[in-house]
Amino acid sequence: MIGGEQLIVIAGPCAIETEELLKETAFKVRGAGADMLRGGAFKPRTSPYSFQGLGVVGLETLARVGEAMNMPVITEVMDSDDIPAVAEYADILQVGARNMHNFSLLKKLGRTNKPVLLKRGMAATVEEWLLAAEYILAGGNSQVVLCERGSRSAEKWTRNTLDLSAVALAKELTHLPVIVDPSHGTGVRSLVMPMAKAAIAAGADGIIIEVHPHPEKALSDGDQSLTPRQFSILMREIEPVAKAMGRRIR
């Protein structure tokens, strides 16, 4: 499903906050052409005192909204104990950058039959990323989607440095689909659009974009979230680039 002529576009808030907000976001991103809904229920936060996500309640909300909107949903799994719950509610299980080296989690995901989106670690080499995928594949689960989300660097004006050559390398060296997260990859709203285009031109099979109806009030990652209106413009503007690459949106 991911990796064909059609690019996949995943959109939604960083974290699931309320059912209403999620529904509003889902309705608008679907209208703009998104294929899939994202939203975090378990949030890996640097500080234990930051909002940690709604947990299972968030999973239920996500599943309900996805069903209502007829959109498949993706959410992060942080703990091997949560795999059954996340697998029950989500269509794709996401492994975040902070857990790319969590080999116990990867091994257990290798024994599920759900697709896994594997984000690249914040300082992982491409080789380590592909070997992390191998942990899942070796367990018998062949449905792995790679996701480039930027590496840590000394640059101060972005949150991470998005490495699009990693996309080209991964496409060259593996048969796995590769998508790009320009929201975390830059941490800067105005850079999401140019990097989404660049990602597609580099050969990515899709993008995952943070969208929030009121970014200034978001409980996390507001600075990098697009408004639904900005997302809608992004969808329109990436279309010609996709076409230039022989791909299509929806």
Added chain:
Amino acid sequence: MIGGEQLIVIAGPCAIETEELLKETAFKVRGAGADMLRGGAFKPRTSPYSFQGLGVVGLETLARVGEAMNMPVITEVMDSDDIPAVAEYADILQVGARNMHNFSLLKKLGRTNKPVLLKRGMAATVEEWLLAAEYILAGGNSQVVLCERGSRSAEKWTRNTLDLSAVALAKELTHLPVIVDPSHGTGVRSLVMPMAKAAIAAGADGIIIEVHPHPEKALSDGDQSLTPRQFSILMREIEPVAKAMGRRIR
């Protein structure tokens, strides 16, 4: 126990390979003055096809050898499911650099009553490292030991770049003891001695050193392991530096 006038010296092989080898190593590092025995039973390896450690059998071996030699033991826990087993056999539970951002694991370790050695992540800032410790402390477990083990960099002649200013910063900003791992921190045998001395001069409360009777045959990390004889020389040579800092070995 860690953080007083006496520096702690932890030594042992990267991975537990056989009971005989571990016994030989323990006997020799104890003779040279080590306080505590290290050895990995669960090994976080970049590739799923590399040696993954002996698991519970390794834990049993470690505990048996530690008891026979009258040395407390430390070993890594990679998965929250393994906490009970590791806590049964080990005196200190180690969180490796690859799991510093594994917040689920940290939260569960906050609910145990065993000391935790928290290695700094390979690209973690000092702030993130201290906040990772906060995840354990916030759970009610106040026995956290920080361990600097080098950050990823572009330098090709070392495996990591050991950041001793992080030790001084952590000592300045927290009340937690801080130790240094010059073996992983450099990845180069000949650099272990000078970096052990530098660590102590920077204010570290101890060091953790990889020692293997036959580094060239080690199943992992042979290039950075000292022979027992080299470890014995190291112990002799760090002593005057410790004294200069108003500390002592044993």
Added chain:
Amino acid sequence: MIGGEQLIVIAGPCAIETEELLKETAFKVRGAGADMLRGGAFKPRTSPYSFQGLGVVGLETLARVGEAMNMPVITEVMDSDDIPAVAEYADILQVGARNMHNFSLLKKLGRTNKPVLLKRGMAATVEEWLLAAEYILAGGNSQVVLCERGSRSAEKWTRNTLDLSAVALAKELTHLPVIVDPSHGTGVRSLVMPMAKAAIAAGADGIIIEVHPHPEKALSDGDQSLTPRQFSILMREIEPVAKAMGRRIR
């Protein structure tokens, strides 16, 4: 001239080796659609024992070939003493990544009336890059072209990590044209094409590409040089991406 609807494409060998080779390369890249010829006469090499370039003889060769082919030429200036000579022969003076922080050179280039291509330093932040440009602009020379060429990172499979978000940032924050060097930016021949496309999609005003008739025999940077035939394919393939961005090639 640079920064309008038309993208600029600069191509040629890393170093000027012989007049014959340069002529052959120029003839072929011009045929494929390149606007400008590049070639190094003064080469900043890591080792003093590596080929250092042909110096003034190289400059003369470059100017002769450029005139014969009716192509403007660009070459690097490494020393303020060489500015007059380089300015005599070249249409654009290039400051390499290793000299981005060479403020004496930048100040003197501010007093010339020739366009300057300013490469980003190998670990420079975007702010430092823009302030380096300011050194030239403050001297009265307003013809500055920025060039992103990749930053140093821990990735082992590429020579540098090309940072296309820096292109978008520089376009957003300055009025200066910005071009991209995917050859140095990746160091890997197979990545030049996808990164050239991605650069254009990110908003770059042009690209600079290393081309050598026999990359395997090149005196420097053979691994990242395209053959004239590969360059010709690249020119064909970037065209639709340029169009999608509302730009054109030639």
Added chain:
Amino acid sequence: MIGGEQLIVIAGPCAIETEELLKETAFKVRGAGADMLRGGAFKPRTSPYSFQGLGVVGLETLARVGEAMNMPVITEVMDSDDIPAVAEYADILQVGARNMHNFSLLKKLGRTNKPVLLKRGMAATVEEWLLAAEYILAGGNSQVVLCERGSRSAEKWTRNTLDLSAVALAKELTHLPVIVDPSHGTGVRSLVMPMAKAAIAAGADGIIIEVHPHPEKALSDGDQSLTPRQFSILMREIEPVAKAMGRRIR
């Protein structure tokens, strides 16, 4: 002179501001035991609008104060055109981190007969640093002193990450003396002392320390400058570490 049993201690302000301030600083650091006086006349500043140093007037001031205090002096040379002037006034010529890759400057310094202090570039590998020294040595000037001053990293609480394993590596691989700059290497006043001690324990042949009578009023680098009193305490505290290493101060 540098590299023997006695460690060299170089101290002084970042920039030469006034003769009075420099004299006061020199008087105090000499009293505390410094061997040599530092002070910048040509300052490599990120912005063209920051204080650029006093130039030749600064050189004259430095030489006058050095002579009056009977202290040899060291200052930075940024431009090959300035080599004669700097060589006339200074006992050691310093190449800053931003010019480590300025091969034209290095080559010309190879033809002088003055000692050169070569700082490691902000993202240079140890190999590149040693090859930069080779540019000077290959010209016939064998008096090269290496200086580690920290590498750029993603750490936010320090200005650079001081890499003391580079000191040990350089001592192991070359016969050149190696000193450490903990002021630039950390950018944080409270870290200068622990890193000075650690540098000596790592095998450094000396340290270079920024001292300013009124750091809060310094025209540059105030945050990392010690007061004369703090410098005096540092001198007293590094002495036992030096002794432990079989070295001495003065």
